[in-house]
Amino acid sequence: MTEQKAIFRSGYVALVGAPNVGKSTLLNQILQEKISITAPKPQTTRNRILGIMTGPSSQMIFVDTPGIHRARDRFNQILVDTALAALNDVDVICFLIETGRADHPANEAIIEAIQRLNTPVIVAVNKIDTVRNKQELLPVIDRFKGYMKFRAIVPISALLGDGVYALLTEIEQVLPEGPAYYPEDYLTDQPERFLVAELIREKVFHLVHQEIPYAVAVTVEQFSEDQQRHRIHIEAVVHVERDSQKAIIIGKQGQMLKEIGKQARKDIEALLGCRVYLGLFVRVQKNWRKNPRVLAEFGYGLK
Structure with missing residues (x-):
């Protein structure tokens, strides 16, 4: 009997969401290293930042993007365009929403953008550490199930790490088979x-x-x-x-x-x-x- 070769998966994952929803915190939590800055103010991230996580069976290349919002000037339009452009070049979209702000206007714009694509989307319901009764999450999950067919909806706390392993498992399952794009000790492509x-x-x-x-x-x-x-x-x-x-x-x-x-x-x-x-x-x-x-x-x- 010949041994079956283990499947290795690799690809790009866009982290998208409204401003201050926790994308940079999630990226730093995944990598266990600070490569994307965080602050209790919206629009902290201004550039597309790659974070690279390599494991025994996959390499996930995360793209941390600026928060999507209604731009009122040239600079902020650049930020929004940067975030939306990331959706066109990835294998998986990780759409972050905040437990207490599921009705954020930016979420509708993001859903409209991803509905035009044929890219698998996983929703991460973030900041569950701020909710005492986890039953409160059920209406949020049901609401998003009604928008479109997502691959999965995963409650997480990017700050504490709760649910992050489950989220990574869901992402890995939908990545295409392929080789590692970066050496295994790389955490980012940024100088x-x-x-x-x-x-x-x-x-x-x-x-x-x-x-x-x-x-x-x-x-x-x-x-x-x-x-x-x-x-x-x-x-x-x-x-x-x-x-x-x-x-x-x-x-x-x-x-x-x-x-x-x-x-x-x-x-x-x-x-x-x-x-x-x-x-x-x-x-x-x-x-x-x-x-x-x-x-x-x-x-x-x-x-």
Whole structure:
């Protein structure tokens, strides 16, 4: 008797949903590594970020996308277009909805988009850790069953990891047979400079209030190895749109910028696995979100 060769499955999985539904938290939970920034504010993710999970029987390549919402300007339209474009190039769609916001207007737009495709869709009902009586989930599940035929509807807590294994099992079952696209030790296709810039931007979201974080972009100007001091030397620029925003980012006697740098450096050292010198500067780039040239320079737009 000849041994039956084990089936290996591989493919791309789009994580889509309304803003702040937990896509980045889910990706970080799956990978057990922080490659996508999170914040208690919507529209934190701005780019398509690949997260790669390789197991003995499959390689799942997750695409974390910006939240889909009603865009009111060019910059936000780029974010929505980025998210919707991801649906055309994947093998599976993982559609995240939030337990307490199943009626979010973005969900209808997403359903309309995926109904036009012939791609298997799995719904993840997220944030079940916020529901005391799990019976409350049943009307949400029944409601979504009425929209279209999904491959599965899986309740999860992306924050705590509950139900995530069941979700991954459902995804793996519908992936096509195929080889691994990336080496098994790869977690993302994004360069370290990009991840460093995102970690800095995350700290701005956490520490600075009002609407200022949405006017912030971060670019890494220098990323080099300091062999004498056995550390990585990084210099980054926090771009804002107005002088008043610059003053707030810097803070009284520079304290806000110091705190942003302190918290970012801690995460960057964990990411890179070595000591880091992080120099932060703030620069005013007036109305950068409305300037196509600057948007492209900052890396925003469809790839």
